[in-house]
Amino acid sequence: MSSDIGTVLWKEWKEIVLERSAGGAGSYRPLILVGVLGIFVPFRMGPERFFHPLQILVYSFFSAVVVTAVIADSFAGERERHTLETLLATRLSDRAILFGKIAASIAYGWVISMLCVLAGVITVNAVHWEGHVLLYQDAASWLVLLFGPPLAAGFVATSGVLVSLRAATIRQAQQTLMVGFLVLFMGLFFGLSQLPPNWTAWFGGIAASWSAPTLVLAAVGVMLAVDLALLTAGMARFQRAKLVLD
């Protein structure tokens, strides 16, 4: 099955790249993102803030934002452009199609976020040269850098595919995803602020007693579990007959 996933990934990647190099306003979006987040922001913030672990979370978040547009296109776009039924009429298995599309979206978000980080490291070093290359110093930062962008992209890709599988158009999928994430983040924000004081104290105690890398690894574990649960839901939702008739 891995070669089939690779085949779908190859096609998806070609389409993503071709769409973003075909002219029009959307063509320059990745370049603008890398220019702003990889050059302008690091230039303004300096090495202390740029190399802070929390800053990498921002890059993880942007990796997820980039994936939103791509994953919305995955099935809804094929449906809109009348290519979905032809794809489903091939020997490709349900999983190969689903995993290939998700993998392509994650890879795209990951590449964009890594380009931003790389450009940021170069910019900070160029502007604040101290005779040696400045890099992330602690293990927690490297762990966030390693797992943050793919897991955040994975969260958006696996939840986005659930929406795209049923959406009639790309626009509908994008709007549903945006509203969904808005509700989720606002719910999390208000939910956390309403936690009982003893719960807050318990979480605070854990955060104080665990080392930063342990905390990051715990968060990685939770994110991975969420991503896998969403992937399982996507597999259950992928029904060839329903996709053909929708």
Add this chain to the structure above:
Amino acid sequence: MPELAIQTHALTRVFDQVRALDNLTLEVPAGSVFGFLGPNGAGKTTTIRLLLGLIEPTSGSATVLGFDTRMQGAEIRARSGALLEHSGLYERMSAEDNLRFFGRIAQMPKQRVEERIRELLAHLGLWDRRKEAVVKWSRGMKQKLAIARPLLHSPALVFLDEPTAGLDPVAAASLREDLAALASRQGSTIFLTTHNMAEAEKLCHRVGVVREGKLLAVGSPSELRSRGGARRAEIQGRGFSESMLAMLKHQASVSEASLENGRLMLTLKDGGDVAPLVSLIVREGGEVQQVRSGEGSLEDVFLKLMEEES
């Protein structure tokens, strides 16, 4: 490969209250070109979806290339190619990348994919524009590419859902010639749906006529034409008048008569002969220069079947 590429038994598919396909029992011999004729909404596309195992029948069964459509859809799809209702081309990608993608799906060796791309695109006159994004192409060119795609891996069975629909007559005729040449060279079984009778007559060894999900008739085009019974005669000459036309209409052997551009067009009943009618026209003062007679066309048979069922 089994002798029968497709075999269905009482295949039925119901959507809500609508019977899209009603007790279809059909056999398609391997290596033949089978035409499935019917008006829009007759159940042609549903039949292809059922045969590819994309949707399940409500009742009945079907085997395609010896595989059960309910349980072995993946096996069928691996051994067949399909051009469905839409061309299904990735228009941002080039023609060769479109074909490469489907070659990879079919697990063809790289070199073989490149050979077949060259062979097919050259045959269809698309080779020089293979690197262009398909979005820039005319509809006829896109449709040719869409036909090349299911033939790429030389499958045992090819489904073509209205391959010339929406094309102008010149492009459609050219595509039909290409398709006939490709089919005979490749030796695959072709299951073709169309509502174009000329297409069916030119390409198909056997045809089935379907309406509202029901199979009305099946046979070779000549069998169907003879089953239709109607013979036609076209008489060219001078001195044909309305009174002569009225007299011909009253003859027992004539079912229809009309005057078109100075020519007498007659439709004869079963067993009807044109010779006594020519004598009658001459006796009535007409000058006959040329008489053409023959069986009715497949279109006549098709229309007759549609009328009988409505």
